[in-house]
Amino acid sequence: MAGRPVRIDSVLAAVLEKHGVNYPVAMKTEVVVHAFEEVIGRIRTIPTTLLVDSEGRIRAVHRGFADPETFEKEIEALLPKAEEKKVVLVVEGMT
Numbered sequence: 001m002a003g004r005p006v007r008i009d010s011v012l013a014a015v016l017e018k019h020g021v022n023y024p025v026a027m028k029t030e031v032v033v034h035a036f037e038e039v040i041g042r043i044r045t046i047p048t049t050l051l052v053d054s055e056g057r058i059r060a061v062h063r064g065f066a067d068p069e070t071f072e073k074e075i076e077a078l079l080p081k082a083e084e085k086k087v088v089l090v091v092e093g094m095t
Helices: 010-018 030-040 068-078
Strands: 048-052 058-063
Touching (some): 048 068
16 A cells, blocks of 8 residues: 555664664565656666655665765755855844
8 A cells, every 4th residue: 555654674673773774765565666667767776775855856876885975975965055055134124
């Protein structure tokens, strides 16, 4: 059934905890496989990792293992730059 949470078995839960995985992990179900195939084609390699931005767009696909530096560079490129975070406070009546 689509959208139904999948229980994570104790072995997988232990592996995720050991490696500090604190982000969503997709479990292989027919619904997940179908959704992936519609977007990126058939999954032929494990692991297949998708980098998804805050708006839900797939920004990178890694088939097979990728080094942490690759993920770090891709994620940093998606984060707002410090100069883009400037806040201007305008108070009416002040000169």
